[in-house]
Amino acid sequence: MVPSxxxxxxxxxxxSYACPFAHRVLVGMALRGVMGRLRLSVVQPVMGPDGWxxxxxxxxxxxxxxxxVYRRARPGFSRRASVPMLYSVTEKRILSDDSLEILSWIDRLPGNSREGSLFPAQLEPELDRLGKFVADAINSGVYEAGFAANQEAYDQAVTKLFSALDQLEELLQSRLWLCGDVMTVVDIQMFTSLIRFDLVYHTLFKCNWKRASDYRQLWNLARRIYGLPGVADTLRVDQITTHYYKSLPDLNPRGIVPRGPDILAKLRGG
Incomplete structure (x- = not known):
């Protein structure tokens, strides 16, 4: 559990600036104005044989x-070490490696500069429903397509992914944010996948029916979040592309990193 x-x-x-799950925590810190209050340890973008x-x-x-670090805190640990991870230096204890739990804790820190909450209580049922939908169909869906072991698995995964994107695009025709009139954690979940889509998922993961920037409402959502104070500083395109294209030799054996597309221009409206 995270400290109270x-x-x-x-x-x-x-x-990691490359990982979408860690990035959502960085976005939350920027939105809450708590950058600089918590010590960050940024891992290298390229994974080694033992991970980060x-x-x-x-x-x-x-x-x-x-x-x-995991094995020092949890002797005998044999799973994958993941980011984000909140660690107590004095106790040498892992407090949490769940991105949403850490983000919720950041959201409640005293002295936050932003009014309201990314986890509004009145929207809890919708947050739960849409959050699970985005996590399953989008956040995990791109990986299901990218790492599909055969054609049938790929076809099922990519169909599910783009069906979900179509549904969310339709939802945003009638509302500003995914859960209604206020930005929530679900929008951040979506944001970190959207900005990686054209950079990585479209090509490396073969999610190429459409680009994220082809979805007008979803891309407007990404642009709104990108334009909020501090958020642009959390987006490191070079680390994202370097990580994916150099850390996954099964998908990109020669480690060549594409030079495009220029999503920053698209996020800025260029």
Whole structure:
């Protein structure tokens, strides 16, 4: 569990600018005006044989990967080390590696600069329903298509993915945000997948029926979030493309990183 009080000096948040799940936490921090209040440890964009590699400034004897941090906190740990991960330095304990739990904690930190909540209580049923839909059909759906083991699995995955995108595009015809009149965590879930879509998922994961930027309402949603204070600083296109195209040799054996597309121009309206 994440800490219930504003005791930030003893905490470290491991993130990646490349990972969409870690990115949603960074977006939440920007929106809440808490950047600089919590120590960030940004992992390297290219994964090694043991997964995420720590930045040299975060290494110490016997600890050079995020997996090493996990194993120090949880001896015998054998699963995949993931970001984001909130860590207590004093207790050498992992407090949470669930992006939505960490984002909810950030949302409730005292001294946040933004009014309202990304988890409004009055929208809880809709947040739960749409959040699960986006997580399953979009956030995970692109990976189901990209790592499909055969044609049938790919066809099912890509059909499910674009059917979901079509449904959300239709939903946004009548509302500004996915859950209604206010921005919520579900919009952030969608944002971090949308900005990776044309960069990575369209080509590397073969999700190429359409581009995200071809969906007018969904892309307007991405542009609105990108334009909010601090959000643009959380988007590192070079780290996203480097990570995906150089960390997945089964999908891109030569490690060539494409030079385009220029999604920043599209997000800025160019």
């Amino acid at each position: 009080r504003d005791d930030l000096d003893s905490l470290r948040l491991y993130v 590699v720590l930045h040299p400034s975060d290494t110490e004897p016997g600890v050079s990967t995020l997996l090493d």
